[in-house]
Amino acid sequence: MRAFAYRRTTQIHEALSLVAQHDGARFLAGGTNLVDLMKAGVESPTRLVDVRSLALGDIGEAPDGGLVLGATATNSAVAADARVRLRYPALSQAILAGASGQLRNMATVGGNLLQRTRCAYFADPSEACNKRAPGSGCSAIDGAHHNHAILDWTQHCVATHPSDMAVPLTAFDAVVRYETLDGAGEIPLAEFYRPVGDRPDRETALPDGALITSVVLPPAAVAGRSRYRKVRERASYAFATVSVAAALDVRHGLVRDVRLALGGVASRPWRARLVESALRGGPATAERISAAAEREVAAARPLRGNAYKVTLARNLIEAVLTELAAEPAEEGNA
Template sequence: MKTFTYERATDPAQAVALLAREPGARFLGGGTNLVDLMKLGVETPGHLVDIARLPLDRVEETPDGGLLIGATVRNSDLAADPAVRTRFPVLSQALLAGASGQLRNAATTGGNLLQRTRCLYFQDVSKPCNKRQPGSGCPARDGAHRDLAVLGHSEACVATHPSDMAVALAALDADVLLLGPDDQRTVPLTDFHRLPGDRPDQDTVIRPGELVTGVRLPAPAAGLPSAYRKARDRASYAFALASAAVVLDVREGVVREVRLAFGGLAHKPWRATTAEAALRGGPATTDAFSDAVEAELAAARPLRDNGFKVPMARNLAVRLLTELADPDATAADPTDPRHTDHRRGDR
């Protein structure tokens, strides 16, 4: 690890000012991703601004009935928050499906959103990688890509975004709150992360010097049936091969509202807008769910070794939609996400 300097910020405005003062500086929250990348030589900041003790560590009700989640709220605290568990269960389930208990106790909401891909070539500085060094190439396309993207990838990059939490937030229509040197702004979570295009080094739309100060969950999703389901190579400590987050409102057998997002398939959480449009106002049946998800995944472009992700994602989503549409039919199913013991985590 290369030499770096360090200082601790006491409020968000000071943190932004400190970062602007030092070229090549980075914010440090829980450090569960950044420090690992520094050890690998992928990240080499000359200065760290510690934001872990900023007063952004609360989950608060908003006047309209939504929630405001501070950027430094720990993943374990967010997953256990009573309002999250009862009103936004998909988020609690996604958090508990990610990382180990030890990591969830350190990782923060803002850091989770900003974590970088676990593509082997990105993490190995002896290999070329367009995400790490633009223009150097993407050896993953013809190399080890079993875990990588089938949707939205480009010739420049086939990496996937690793977050479970961000997939749930995409399905919840969450907003990301940002503070920069000149102003504050709000970005929809679905627009916060980027597809790779020809600039895979840019994971998000965050501007230089901006700090994530929080995430806002809108009121319309509060209390609706929701759930998260994840497929992985082993029961704990593994990233998603494919995952699905669903928010579903069914009345008298008709889909009144649906939000579906996939993880493990793309460079960003993939909001399934084609499937959603096909389902709204239609029957809440397994056949309708299957047809809609098939239409969404028709855009997939699997590589040599990861075509299995397409039927895997389809099956995850269809089963989850079916379970939420008819909870009584799965009340005794031990694999139902509402009855699964997630405490072990997975990374």
């Protein structure tokens, strides 16, 4: 690990200034991803600005009835919050499925959204990786890619996004708020992650030097009837092979609202809008759910070694939505 400067601050403006004044400076919160990458030689910040002491750790009510998750709130705190568990259960379930208790106690909301891919070629400086070294190539395309993307990838990168938390946040139309030296701003999570394109190293739409301050969950009655299901390669904590965050509101046999996002299939959480549009307003029958799932995965372009993910994603969508459709409406928030 290379030498670096370290500063701790309790003021947002000071944190922003410390990063702006120093080329190669980075914000440090829980460090569960960044420090590992520093040890591997993938990340080499010249200065770390510790933001854990900023007043950004609260979980509070939004004026419109949603929730505001502070950027430095720990994953454990969010998963355990009674309001999250009642109003957005899929979010709590996703966090609990995402890591060990020790990691959840350190990892933060903002850091979770900004974590880098777990592609083995990205983590190995000796391998070609356009996400780590633009223009070097993508070793995964002809290499070991059984757990890589099947949707929206390009020849420049086939890695997937590792966050479990971001999947239900995407399904529930969360908004990321941030601060810069020029003022505050916000980005819908649906627009937060950039498409791969020809510059996979440019991962988010955050302005340079911006600091995430919170994530806002808008009110959504359907989110109370939600579930997160994750398929992984071992029972202990591991990154998703495919995951599904789904919410369904069925009244009198008709789908009033539905939300669905996938993890493990693309470079960003994948909002399954084809499923949503196919089901909304119609009967929640097994046949319609199956057809909607098939429609979503029809655009998949599997690689040589991961075609199984197409079937897995389709079956997982069907299973979770079928279970939600069978639940009595009055039990949706239990």
